[in-house]
Amino acid sequence: MSAPVLYLDGVSVVFDGFRALNSLSLVVEPGELRAVIGPNGAGKTTMMDVITGKTRPTAGDVRFRDHDLTRLDEAAIATLGIGRKFQKPTVFDALTVFENLELALKAPRGPIACLRWALSGEARRRIEAVLDETGLQARAKDRAAILSHGQRQWLEIGMLLMQDPELLLVDEPVAGMTDQETEHTAALLRRIAGGRSVVVVEHDLEFVRSLGRRVTVLHEGSVLSEGSIDHVQNDPRVVEVYLGR
Amino acid sequence: MSVALASPAPPRAAVARNAFRWALIGAVLLLALLPILNRLPADSALHVSDFLVSVTGKWITYAVLALAIDLAWGYAGILSLGHGAFFALGGYAIGMHLMRLIGPRGVYGHPVLPDFMVFLGYRELPWYWLGFDHFPFALLMALAVPGLLAAVVGFLAFRSRITGVYFSIITQAMTYALMLAFFRNDMGFGGNNGFTDFKELLGTPLNTPNARAMLFYASLAALLGAYWICARVVGSKLGRVLVAVRDAESRVRFLGYDTTRIKLFVFVLSAVLAGLAGALYVPQVGIINPGEFSPGNSIEAVVWVAVGGRGTLVGALLGAFSVNALKTWLTSVAPDLWLFALGGLFVLVTLFLPRGLVGLLRRREP
Ligand SMILES: Nc1ncnc2c1ncn2[C@@H]1O[C@H](COP(=O)(O)OP(=O)(O)OP(=O)(O)O)[C@@H](O)[C@H]1O
Ligand SMILES: [Mg+2]
Numbered sequence: 001m002s003a004p005v006l007y008l009d010g011v012s013v014v015f016d017g018f019r020a021l022n023s024l025s026l027v028v029e030p031g032e033l034r035a036v037i038g039p040n041g042a043g044k045t046t047m048m049d050v051i052t053g054k055t056r057p058t059a060g061d062v063r064f065r066d067h068d069l070t071r072l073d074e075a076a077i078a079t080l081g082i083g084r085k086f087q088k089p090t091v092f093d094a095l096t097v098f099e100n101l102e103l104a105l106k107a108p109r110g111p112i113a114c115l116r117w118a119l120s121g122e123a124r125r126r127i128e129a130v131l132d133e134t135g136l137q138a139r140a141k142d143r144a145a146i147l148s149h150g151q152r153q154w155l156e157i158g159m160l161l162m163q164d165p166e167l168l169l170v171d172e173p174v175a176g177m178t179d180q181e182t183e184h185t186a187a188l189l190r191r192i193a194g195g196r197s198v199v200v201v202e203h204d205l206e207f208v209r210s211l212g213r214r215v216t217v218l219h220e221g222s223v224l225s226e227g228s229i230d231h232v233q234n235d236p237r238v239v240e241v242y243l244g245r
Numbered sequence: 246m247s248v249a250l251a252s253p254a255p256p257r258a259a260v261a262r263n264a265f266r267w268a269l270i271g272a273v274l275l276l277a278l279l280p281i282l283n284r285l286p287a288d289s290a291l292h293v294s295d296f297l298v299s300v301t302g303k304w305i306t307y308a309v310l311a312l313a314i315d316l317a318w319g320y321a322g323i324l325s326l327g328h329g330a331f332f333a334l335g336g337y338a339i340g341m342h343l344m345r346l347i348g349p350r351g352v353y354g355h356p357v358l359p360d361f362m363v364f365l366g367y368r369e370l371p372w373y374w375l376g377f378d379h380f381p382f383a384l385l386m387a388l389a390v391p392g393l394l395a396a397v398v399g400f401l402a403f404r405s406r407i408t409g410v411y412f413s414i415i416t417q418a419m420t421y422a423l424m425l426a427f428f429r430n431d432m433g434f435g436g437n438n439g440f441t442d443f444k445e446l447l448g449t450p451l452n453t454p455n456a457r458a459m460l461f462y463a464s465l466a467a468l469l470g471a472y473w474i475c476a477r478v479v480g481s482k483l484g485r486v487l488v489a490v491r492d493a494e495s496r497v498r499f500l501g502y503d504t505t506r507i508k509l510f511v512f513v514l515s516a517v518l519a520g521l522a523g524a525l526y527v528p529q530v531g532i533i534n535p536g537e538f539s540p541g542n543s544i545e546a547v548v549w550v551a552v553g554g555r556g557t558l559v560g561a562l563l564g565a566f567s568v569n570a571l572k573t574w575l576t577s578v579a580p581d582l583w584l585f586a587l588g589g590l591f592v593l594v595t596l597f598l599p600r601g602l603v604g605l606l607r608r609r610e611p
Binding site: 104 | 477
């Protein structure tokens with residue numbers, strides 16, 4: 001097996017004496033789709049903050065391929081190839097789905113370059129590919145303002161894909177979605193993983209089950225259990241702190 | 246799901262857009278006819294008065310200013326309440342040229358110095374007046390000085406992430422400060438009298454049908470050029486980035502765009518267009534004084550754009566022509582009412598027509 005994409009070892013984050021992360025360790029392989037679950041305040045969002053450089057760990061190693069993420073700022077980490085989807089979708093309402101993706105596409109970003117930009121065949125193919133991947137092909141010409149809640153989330157995931165990340169962090173993607181949209185999102189994430197690694201934080205256990213991959217359970221800032229969904233659901237410690245409530 | 250139903254029918258929108266384009270082309274052709282109809286014998290049914298030609302020529306320069314404001318405000322969300330300053334600076338630059346062309350024909354008959362300088366006891370031309378005897382230099386300055394000022398103000402403001410109403414207040418302060426400065430006699434710009442009594446431009450005596458036609462067509466050409474530039478910007482990816490900046494600037498920054506540079510680019514471009522408008526305005530009205538810097542002027546120009554419909558180029562044109570036509574009419578029948586009408590118009594548009602006259606005509610999406 002090749003070297004891991006993401007490697008966290010002994011990571012701790014202390015806020016005013018409160019341990020949000022407590023010697024957390026996590027390894028994500030290339031192409032892996034990993035679900036992270038845990039009760040409120042378990043440290044899931046803090047873990048993402050540490051990976052993206054938003055929060056500095058008090059102790060521990062955070063590595064992305066052979067880069068030490070604890071030394072880089074948010075912009076540098078983003079350019080390395082780590083994309084993050086926040087919970088609140090922010091797409092550009094006044095622009096069409098296609099145009100939203102076009103803005104996210106890797107290309108020179110100065111004012112003159114944007115003024116002279118002409119959509120090449122290659123760029124169009126990349127956008128079409130992401131439209132297919134996210135299932136938004138039929139809505140390409142519609143303004144983002146008229147998309148459904150689920151479609152807006154997919155568009156935002158699509159905008160992350162345009163930047164061709166190697167690792168995608170997705171925080172609670174299915175909150176507020178209909179069952180049908182949740183199913184579609186699970187399929188989308190399964191499709192995306194493979195080419196890249198994906199870490200999904202989610203409360204919805206049915207959703208995590210439908211991902212059908214390795215699950216990590218966080219509790220009080222460290223890993224409580226890890227394995228298949230059936231394995232963790234039957235783990236007595238997990239039952240006690242999370243599922244049993 | 247009602248996905249298919251929710252999307253707007255593109256054919257109808259396209260037809261509407263085409264109709265707009267044709268209306269626009271028709272309007273331009275009609276405008277271009279005015280100076281020609283002016284030459285018809287006075288008893289001809291198609292004759293148009295000198296007044297109509299000169300007032301329309303003035304409105305055309307206002308339309309250029311409106312386009313400039315719309316580009317910054319309607320597309321990039323930069324609400325400048327100081328565009329009147331860029332307009333006035335462009336006007337002053339051409340005014341300086343016109344003053345130099347008076348030469349020894351002034352009241353005091355001084356071979357070089359304009360009358361106001363003789364009156365104030367100047368011995369020689371201040372250094373910053375050098376070069377203004379050449380038209381190309383003056384025209385260049387009419388564009389460069391507003392552009393430079395916008396670059397400095399914009400850089401300081403955008404870099405410190407000053408946006409929204411705070412930026413608007415800064416630009417109001419800018420034009421107010423310039424007004425006070427230009428009122429001073431020792432600035433060398435004629436104090437509160439400004440410049441007037443112009444004689445000629447490019448060898449054509451002003452206040453003649455020829456000069457009127459020349460300035461009219463120059464303004465019309467400038468309007469078409471400005472429209473073309475704005476349409477290019479708005480239709481490019483840059484235009485879409487501007488809209489994105491307007492609606493969610495921090496998100497654009499996360500996508501890797503340097504929004505300070507992007508905003509600076511359109512703000513400077515917008516100021517240059519405003520300067521061009523002012524440069525064409527002054528020879529037509531025959532006077533420029535510090536009153537052009539008054540904060541109210543900038544606000545009035547923003548109201549044109551709001552009335553016409555910001556965020557559409559056609560809206561800016563429509564607003565500039567319709568509000569100024571209303572103003573010309575109203576100030577001739579009831580001059581005291583104009584300011585109330587302007588304020589009322591703004592309130593009405595803000596409350597009931599957020600997308601302006603264009604929104605009323607188009608009634609497309611929400
Ligand atoms: N900037 C901060 N300052 C102080 N405490 C913080 C800060 N950020 C997070 N915390 C605390 O750290 C703990 C972990 O928070 P985190 O947001 O990572 O939890 P989570 O697992 O994402 O929870 P949820 O499921 O509610 O999203 C919480 O108790 C939270 O109050
Ligand atoms: Mg969280």
